[in-house]
Amino acid sequence: MRERNGISNLCKLLVLTIVAGVGPAAAQSRQSIPATSLSPRPVVITGKQVSGVTGLPIESISLARCVQNSLAALPFQIDERNADGYIVPGQPHPSVKPDEQPGIFDDNDEIVFMFREITPGCETLPEGIAEKVIPVRIESEYFNPPRYIYVLVNAARKPPVPVYVRHDPVRDRTSSPFFEFGYDPKNAAIFDHLVISQIRGLEKANIIDRLKVRIISRAVADLITIRLNEDHLKSTLYGYRAGPLRVSRLVNVVLTPVPGFTIPVTVETTQYDRLWDARVSFTLPRSLTALMSSQEMFFIVDFRDLRGTTFVTVANPQGAVIDGITQDEEKQLNLGAEHWFFITGRGANALMMMDTSPNLQLKFRADFVDDATYANPPENVVGGLPSAGFHLTGWEQIRSGSYWFFGRFVTLPGFPEDGGAGWYQAFNSPIKTIAEPAR
Numbered sequence: 001m002r003e004r005n006g007i008s009n010l011c012k013l014l015v016l017t018i019v020a021g022v023g024p025a026a027a028q029s030r031q032s033i034p035a036t037s038l039s040p041r042p043v044v045i046t047g048k049q050v051s052g053v054t055g056l057p058i059e060s061i062s063l064a065r066c067v068q069n070s071l072a073a074l075p076f077q078i079d080e081r082n083a084d085g086y087i088v089p090g091q092p093h094p095s096v097k098p099d100e101q102p103g104i105f106d107d108n109d110e111i112v113f114m115f116r117e118i119t120p121g122c123e124t125l126p127e128g129i130a131e132k133v134i135p136v137r138i139e140s141e142y143f144n145p146p147r148y149i150y151v152l153v154n155a156a157r158k159p160p161v162p163v164y165v166r167h168d169p170v171r172d173r174t175s176s177p178f179f180e181f182g183y184d185p186k187n188a189a190i191f192d193h194l195v196i197s198q199i200r201g202l203e204k205a206n207i208i209d210r211l212k213v214r215i216i217s218r219a220v221a222d223l224i225t226i227r228l229n230e231d232h233l234k235s236t237l238y239g240y241r242a243g244p245l246r247v248s249r250l251v252n253v254v255l256t257p258v259p260g261f262t263i264p265v266t267v268e269t270t271q272y273d274r275l276w277d278a279r280v281s282f283t284l285p286r287s288l289t290a291l292m293s294s295q296e297m298f299f300i301v302d303f304r305d306l307r308g309t310t311f312v313t314v315a316n317p318q319g320a321v322i323d324g325i326t327q328d329e330e331k332q333l334n335l336g337a338e339h340w341f342f343i344t345g346r347g348a349n350a351l352m353m354m355d356t357s358p359n360l361q362l363k364f365r366a367d368f369v370d371d372a373t374y375a376n377p378p379e380n381v382v383g384g385l386p387s388a389g390f391h392l393t394g395w396e397q398i399r400s401g402s403y404w405f406f407g408r409f410v411t412l413p414g415f416p417e418d419g420g421a422g423w424y425q426a427f428n429s430p431i432k433t434i435a436e437p438a439r
Contacts (some may be wrong), residue, residue, distance in 0.1 A: 006117065038427070040272065045136065046109065052132070063075075075113060078247075082100070121137075131154040135148055135150055167247040176274070190210055194206065206290060211228040212229065215297050219292045245272060288396050296393045302381075302384055307385055315336025326371050339390060342420030351420065352387055356406075362392045362393065362395065
């Protein structure tokens with residue numbers, strides 16, 4: 001491994017072993033919330049999980065938590081999902097179904113709050129705080145005893161909810177104090193603006209060129225090759241819903257991988273104060289097998305200049321130090337069994353990850369370039385410092401049906417206690433919510 005700033009090979013190996021989560025920190029007992037791992041994580045519960053409030057006006061619902069054995073306001077947001085499963089934009093669109101019961105909390109509507117803000121329950125509850133109080137127990141392997149929230153119906157007092165994330169519809173940018181995403185005005189499905197305020201020297205700078213989506217399709221026994229990129233996507237922004245805790249955008253994309261075969265795709269992005277989440281769903285009317293002999297797709301984030309940071313995967317705990325030169329060991333950077341990159345250095349700790357629905361069986365490989373002169377047009381800035389993402393193969397084997405995959409980007413408040421692997425496991429660990437009888 002190369003030396004940086006006088007750090008010895010041995011010291012760097014020890015540091016990066018912890019980054020990957022295979023050192024002593026990964027073996028520590030999970031007796032308390034690992035704050036830097038779980039603080040970006042939202043908790044989402046549906047009306048089906050809290051049946052005691054379904055059918056009620058959304059305006060009558062608020063949330064509380066226990067602070068010093070007394071109830072205090074819990075910041076929250078309620079979003080309505082329509083029959084297609086999408087968050088209903090704040091502005092009606094003819095192509096988006098409205099909620100079945102606008103303004104009424106029903107089974108698929110969602111209550112959202114942040115994992116970091118829940119607390120253990122109160123021993124007793126005061127009288128007269130609301131017409132109805134429904135305790136909801138929240139269980140996770142990362143804390144003991146369980147945490148509680150309290151769903152209040154017609155609370156006697158409803159304090160204002162602080163704003164964690166804001167949306168600028170003119171520039172199509174969503175921001176928090178920690179990071180900001182922006183989208184191509186000509187292609188609403190593609191982000192071309194990312195600011196991470198923790199990166200030293202780049203606190204207010206756009207650190208990416210764009211999200212690159214590259215598709216290579218081959219047909220007629222590989223005699224015909226069709227290459228597409230993100231500029232070939234036809235996208236339409238259906239609308240957005242801006243709340244105090246998260247901002248959702250709904251985008252329709254038309255993809256034509258081979259002439260005469262069109263796939264409608266829906267992209268729902270949801271952004272919290274430290275988490276960006278994109279869920280991509282599509283339905284194939286017929287199998288791709290009859291249309292092409294092979295197809296591969298690349299989802300790549302082209303960073304402008306992150307020299308001085310390190311990119312780590314679960315299979316490569318030594319990491320790749322970004323310096324503009326792709327070393328031999330970096331040319332075959334392996335993802336391993338978990339599909340994520342952990343980015344650390346210059347004051348920042350972040351993770352980008354991707355995964356698919358269980359019925360979408362694809363092969364994942366890393367696509368990684370650390371080269372100041374690397375060109376991969378179309379692009380605005382030459383060079384990949386780094387160019388990092390995911391190479392997915394096996395699309396030609398997909399049969400007709402409905403599928404989805406997601407991409408996520410998370411920025412952490414500090415170095416995660418259990419390293420990159422521990423963070424990934426903590427973030428994806430199951431959370432169980434149990435509504436108790438109303439009081």
